[in-house]
Each structure stands twice: as C-alpha cells, then as structure tokens.
Amino acid sequence: MAENKEKILEVKNLEVTFKNGKKEFVAVQDANFDLYEGETFSLVGESGSGKTTIGRAILRINPTSKGEILYKGKKINGKLDKETDRWVIRNIQMVFQDPAASLNERATIDYIVSEGLSNFHMYHSDAERHQKVVDALKSVGLLEEHASRYPHEFSGGQRQRIGIARAMVMEPKLLIADEPISALDVSIRAQVLNLLKKFQRETGLTILFIAHDLSVVRYISDRIAVIHKGRIVEMASTQELFKNPLHPYTQSLLSAVPMPDPQIEKNKKLLIYSGMEEDSKTDPRSWQEVLPGHYIYANESEMVEYRNKVTL
Amino acid sequence: MEEKKKMDPRFQFVTLHQEESEHIAAPQYSYWKSVFRRFFSSKPAILMLIISGLIVVLSILQPMISGYDPLNVPTINDFSTHFLRPSAAHWFGTDNIGRELFDAVWLGTRNSLLISFAAAMITTVLGVIVGAFWGYSRKMDTVMLEVYNIVANIPFVLIVMVLVYVLGSGIPQLIFALSCTSWLGTAYFIRVQVMIIRDREYNLASRCLGTPTSKIILHNVLPYLISVIVTMISRDVPSFISYEVFLSYLGVGVGQTDQTLGKMIQEYSQYMQSAGYLFWIPVAISALISVSLYIVGQTMADASDPKTHMQ
Ligand SMILES: Nc1ncnc2c1ncn2[C@@H]1O[C@H](COP(=O)(O)OP(=O)(O)OP(=O)(O)O)[C@@H](O)[C@H]1O
Numbered sequence: 001m002a003e004n005k006e007k008i009l010e011v012k013n014l015e016v017t018f019k020n021g022k023k024e025f026v027a028v029q030d031a032n033f034d035l036y037e038g039e040t041f042s043l044v045g046e047s048g049s050g051k052t053t054i055g056r057a058i059l060r061i062n063p064t065s066k067g068e069i070l071y072k073g074k075k076i077n078g079k080l081d082k083e084t085d086r087w088v089i090r091n092i093q094m095v096f097q098d099p100a101a102s103l104n105e106r107a108t109i110d111y112i113v114s115e116g117l118s119n120f121h122m123y124h125s126d127a128e129r130h131q132k133v134v135d136a137l138k139s140v141g142l143l144e145e146h147a148s149r150y151p152h153e154f155s156g157g158q159r160q161r162i163g164i165a166r167a168m169v170m171e172p173k174l175l176i177a178d179e180p181i182s183a184l185d186v187s188i189r190a191q192v193l194n195l196l197k198k199f200q201r202e203t204g205l206t207i208l209f210i211a212h213d214l215s216v217v218r219y220i221s222d223r224i225a226v227i228h229k230g231r232i233v234e235m236a237s238t239q240e241l242f243k244n245p246l247h248p249y250t251q252s253l254l255s256a257v258p259m260p261d262p263q264i265e266k267n268k269k270l271l272i273y274s275g276m277e278e279d280s281k282t283d284p285r286s287w288q289e290v291l292p293g294h295y296i297y298a299n300e301s302e303m304v305e306y307r308n309k310v311t312l
Numbered sequence: 313m314e315e316k317k318k319m320d321p322r323f324q325f326v327t328l329h330q331e332e333s334e335h336i337a338a339p340q341y342s343y344w345k346s347v348f349r350r351f352f353s354s355k356p357a358i359l360m361l362i363i364s365g366l367i368v369v370l371s372i373l374q375p376m377i378s379g380y381d382p383l384n385v386p387t388i389n390d391f392s393t394h395f396l397r398p399s400a401a402h403w404f405g406t407d408n409i410g411r412e413l414f415d416a417v418w419l420g421t422r423n424s425l426l427i428s429f430a431a432a433m434i435t436t437v438l439g440v441i442v443g444a445f446w447g448y449s450r451k452m453d454t455v456m457l458e459v460y461n462i463v464a465n466i467p468f469v470l471i472v473m474v475l476v477y478v479l480g481s482g483i484p485q486l487i488f489a490l491s492c493t494s495w496l497g498t499a500y501f502i503r504v505q506v507m508i509i510r511d512r513e514y515n516l517a518s519r520c521l522g523t524p525t526s527k528i529i530l531h532n533v534l535p536y537l538i539s540v541i542v543t544m545i546s547r548d549v550p551s552f553i554s555y556e557v558f559l560s561y562l563g564v565g566v567g568q569t570d571q572t573l574g575k576m577i578q579e580y581s582q583y584m585q586s587a588g589y590l591f592w593i594p595v596a597i598s599a600l601i602s603v604s605l606y607i608v609g610q611t612m613a614d615a616s617d618p619k620t621h622m623q
C-alpha cells in the first residue's frame with residue numbers, strides 16, 4: 001500500500017561516527033531505508049542501538065560520516081545553504097525522547113510552543129501568534145490557561161504533549177517521534193499514541209516512530225525496521241514482519257512481546273540474540289530483498305535458509 | 313454480581329470531564345516573585361541588605377553634604393584639633409592633621425565601592441558574554457583556551473601591579489587593571505557551564521526549531537546561570553575591595569590625592585598603637601562591606617535557583 005506512494009525521505013548508506021578525542025565510535029552503519037508520504041515507519045531496537053542517532057542525523061544534529069539523506073529528492077545532510085536549512089526545519093520536526101529534559105524550564109509554555117513560529121515569523125500580530133499557541137495546546141488536549149505556566153508544573157504526559165504541540169505548530173510534513181511514550185506511565189501511553197494518529201489523519205503527516213519494543217509499534221506502523229548495534233538487520237511491512245520474522249534478532253525481540261495469555265507466557269522461551277559470528281569474512285553479509293518489500297541483512301548461505309523458511 | 317452492582321442505588325454514573333483533569337490548581341508561578349519571596353524569608357539576609365544599603369547610601373550622600381576635601385586642611389597648624397578621640401562632637405575622631413575621620417571614611421568608602429563595583433561589573437558582563445559564545449564555538453575554544461592558560465598561570469596581583477605601573481595610578485586605571493584579565497576567569501567558568509547545558513535535549517529542540525545561537529544563549533542558557541552569575545558577583549565585589557585595600561597598602565593603585573579605604577588603612581597604620589581608632593574604623597567598615605555584600609549575594613544566589621522555590 002505504501003509502495004505506490006511518493007518517497008518523502010531516503011536514507012542511503014548512512015553512517016554516523018562519534019569522535020571522542022582520538023577514539024572513534026561508529027554508532028550507525030550502512031543504514032538504508034525510505035519513508036513514503038503519509039506512512040508510519042518504525043525503527044525498533046534495544047537501548048544504544050543507534051535509533052536516536054539516526055533520527056538526529058536526519059535533523060542534522062548529528063553530522064553524518066558517510067552516505068546520503070534525501071528529503072523530497074534533495075540532499076539534506078552535510079553542509080547546507082541557509083535556505084535549504086530553513087526549508088528542512090519547516091518540514092521536519094522532532095518529538096524528543098525524554099519529556100523531563102526536552103522543555104526549557106525557564107520559559108513559559110507560550111514561549112516554548114511559539115519559539116518556532118517566531119523564528120519563521122509565521123504570524124502577523126501577537127494576537128495571532130497567541131491564538132496559534134492556544135490552538136496547538138487545545139489540539140493536544142491542553143488548556144488555554146496553560147500558556148502562561150512553566151514546564152515544572154506539568155506531568156510527564158502533559159510535558160510530552162507540549163513537546164508534540166511545539167513540533168506540530170510548525171505544520172511539518174515529517175515528524176520524528178523518538179520513543180515518545182517510553183518515559184510515560186502505561187496509562188497515558190495510548191493517549192499520546194492516539195494523538196499522533198489523529199495528527200496523521202488530519203494532516204497526512206509522515207511519522208518516523210522510534211521504539212525499543214515491537215509490541216508498541218505493531219498497532220501504529222505500516223512498516224518496521226529492526227536495528228541492532230547500529231545496523232538495520234531486517235525491514236518489512238508490519239504484517240509481513242510479524243508473519244515472517246526471519247532474522248534471529250527480530251525473533252528475539254518478538255519473543256519479548258508479552259502475550260495476554262498466561263498459558264503461553266508460562267511456556268514461553270525468551271530468545272537472546274548474541275550477535276553475528278560465523279564466516280563473515282568468506283561470505284560477507286549484505287542488504288538483500290527476500291520477498292518484495294522484505295529486506296534482510298544476510299550472507300548467501302543465510303539467504304538460502306531464509307528463503308526456505310519463507311516459502312514454507 | 314455484575315447486575316447487582318449496576319442496580320445498587322449507592323452507585324451512580326458520572327460523566328468524565330477530560331478537561332478537569334488537566335487543570336493546574338496551583339497559583340501562577342512567577343520566577344522573580346519567587347526569588348524575592350525566597351530572599352526575604354531569610355532574616356540575616358534582610359539585616360545584611362539593610363546594612364549594605366545604609367553603607368552605600370551614606371557613602372554617596374555624606375561626601376556631598378560635607379564637601380570633604382582631603383587636601384583642604386585649615387587645621388593643619390592647630391594642634392588642639394589633632395588626634396581627637398571619637399566623641400559626640402567628632403564621631404570618628406580626627407587624624408594627625410585634624411581632619412574629620414567621619415568625613416574621610418565615607419569618601420573613602422565611596423571610592424572603594426566605585427572601584428569594586430565597576431570592576432565587578434566589567435568582569436561579569438564581559439565574562440558572561442564572551443564565555444557564552446566561547447562555550448558554543450569550537451574555533452573560539454582553541455584560541456581562548458591558550459590565552460586563558462597563559463593568563464591563569466600568571467599571579468593576578470602581578471598583572472595588576474604591572475598594569476598600574478605602566479598606566480600610572482588613579483581610580484580609572486585601577487578599575488581597568490583589576491578587570492583587564494579577571495573577566496577571563498569568569499568567561500572560562502561560564503564556558504564550562506555552557507558546555508554542560510548546551511547539548512541538553514531542550515537546547516537541541518530549540519535548534520530543531522531554527523532558533524539562532526544568540527537567542528538560545530539568551531533564553532535557554534543564561535536563565536539557567538542566573539544563580540551562578542549572582543554567586544560570582546557576590547564573590548567578586550568583596551574580593552576587589554580586598555585587592556584595592558591590599559594594593560593601596562603596598563602603595564600602588566590609586567593616586568596620591570585619591571581617598572579610598574585602602575589608602576586610609578595604609579596611611580593610618582602607623583598610628584595603630586597611638587591612635588588605634590584611625591586604623592581600625594576603616595578596617596571595620598571595609599570588613600562590614602565585604603561580609604554584608606557577600607551574604608546578600610549568596611542568599612540572592614540561593615533564591616535565584618528555582619529548586620529552592622518549591623519548598
Ligand atoms: N554525542 C555522542 N557522543 C558519543 N557517543 C554517542 C553520542 N550519542 C550517542 N552515542 C552513542 O551511540 C550509541 C547509540 O546511541 P543512541 O542514543 O542512538 O541509542 P538509542 O538507540 O537511541 O538508545 P535508547 O533506546 O537508549 O535511546 C550509544 O552507544 C551511545 O553511547
């Protein structure tokens with residue numbers, strides 16, 4: 001379904017390296033994926049696997065060391081001229097991982113939400129600016145009176161919704177949601193997810209959703225990429241991935257998804273994926289398509305095995 | 313069971329008001345109001361504020377009223393007016409040539425305060441502005457670190473003394489000498505603070521919204537540093553007063569005709585045995601200024617940290 005839509009973002013052979021003095025650390029290598037307009041694409045992997053790093057590379061917070069990122073066909077990594085830079089900001093926004101750290105404690109909600117508006121002069125009068133702030137707050141279920149408050153007066157769920165309002169007031173085409181619900185109480189997770197879905201329905205927003213377990217993304221994403229130690233190991237549509245989880249790491253993530261049946265849970269074996277060992281020298285792995293739209297990082301002998309599994 | 317519960321007259325359905333749960337009952341928070349409320353809840357701080365306020369007001373007004381001029385000494389040959397002990401007629405007594413110490417002290421206080429406040433202000437303003445951009449710019453960092461390392465390894469007193477020798481003595485020269493390199497220390501300190509909070513998520517968020525660096529520094533970074541900046545000022549002012557006293561005691565710093573607390577202490581130290589009040593009164597005033605300003609500053613620094621507002 002997503003395939004016949006237009007590509008909004010293309011990530012090609014992306015590599016991100018952190019330099020710490022003389023030491024170099026490759027946080028993300030050889031990442032390849034495309035986002036189609038209007039879809040929800042999820043990036044799933046354990047803590048430290050490089051999910052945030054990819055999101056931040058798209059937003060140009062983290063410089064890339066190799067590869068290309070194209071937004072609507074235009075290269076947006078590396079050095080950009082001012083105009084392109086502002087164009088990217090207008091189009092791509094982010095919801096941050098930690099609601100406790102992502103709001104300026106010394107500013108009012110009014111300032112925080114209208115920060116982007118004022119940077120781009122997206123209003124004609126102060127009254128219009130305030131109205132936009134109020135509308136944005138209402139759209140995330142907050143109240144007009146909250147505009148004059150400070151962040152420390154809000155709960156985690158409310159803070160995360162302020163973060164969403166701040167991003168959505170810019171009317172972005174692409175939203176990067178970095179584990180927007182991981183830091184939240186279970187009871188309010190659905191509220192935030194529904195909110196993102198609502199925006200998507202209303203504005204045709206494309207969402208890059210980052211999460212660390214598969215149970216969360218199953219119900220909201222069209223396609224899923226699984227990332228392990230900085231490398232995307234498997235990517236497929238949600239349905240396909242849950243039907244044919246091929247890569248051992250995907251399987252271990254799936255085994256961690258809780259089942260609402262105590263009998264299954266009791267007999268469940270948790271799979272732990274320890275990494276890829278054998279003969280990567282003689283038979284190097286690469287990014288290959290098993291089925292149309294189902295990609296996997298594998299070498300030739302593994303491919304044979306995977307193909308057999310799929311046809312079974 | 314289910315059925316029974318539904319019928320139970322003690323239970324009834326209420327409608328859920330989503331909005332109600334979003335209300336914040338607490339009164340509106342205002343940063344500066346909270347700062348002052350917090351500050352004025354400390355009795356010693358209020359006392360010290362009154363003392364330092366009195367000293368400042370007296371040092372500004374008293375010299376204007378008395379018109380005191382240390383060079384105009386009609387009593388110089390009238391020995392009956394020399395070395396009079398403090399009394400109702402001569403509150404702080406008179407000195408070796410019959411000058412009123414009460415008049416002299418306030419003029420000296422005024423000049424000492426002028427020197428230390430001016431030097432502290434230049435140090436802080438320059439230090440904070442340079443430090444904030446220093447924390448953000450990689451290029452600036454490599455250059456400034458070298459400069460800082462060189463300056464930080466030369467004793468401060470030496471720098472000031474050399475500068476005063478070169479520039480000549482006088483109040484403006486001393487202010488310049490005191491603030492000439494001390495702002496670097498402030499800037500370095502601010503740089504470290506900026507580097508700590510620069511990469512916090514809320515600052516990344518501002519960058520993603522296209523906020524220019526100068527606006528981020530002004531709205532996101534400096535407000536977090538109010539407390540440490542106030543602490544630095546409250547440390548700088550007394551330390552500049554001590555430097556002025558110390559340098560004047562060594563005979564460098566202000567000019568021959570300038571009256572400052574340090575100058576008085578130096579001049580009158582020879583009478584420490586014979587007429588101790590001449591020496592001790594300026595010393596006591598300078599100590600009182602340092603202590604009261606320091607306590608006011610420290611309490612203010614505490615009060616300007618929002619963590620203290622919740623209690
Ligand atoms: N600024 C940085 N400098 C050096 N190393 C970094 C930096 N940011 C991230 N890393 C490293 O890169 C790796 C990937 O980090 P990243 O934040 O992308 O993980 P993540 O998948 O988002 O994890 P989590 O689920 O915990 O958020 C980690 O090993 C981390 O230590």
Ligand SMILES: [Mg+2]
Nearest residue numbers: 051052053097
């Ligand atoms: Mg992360």
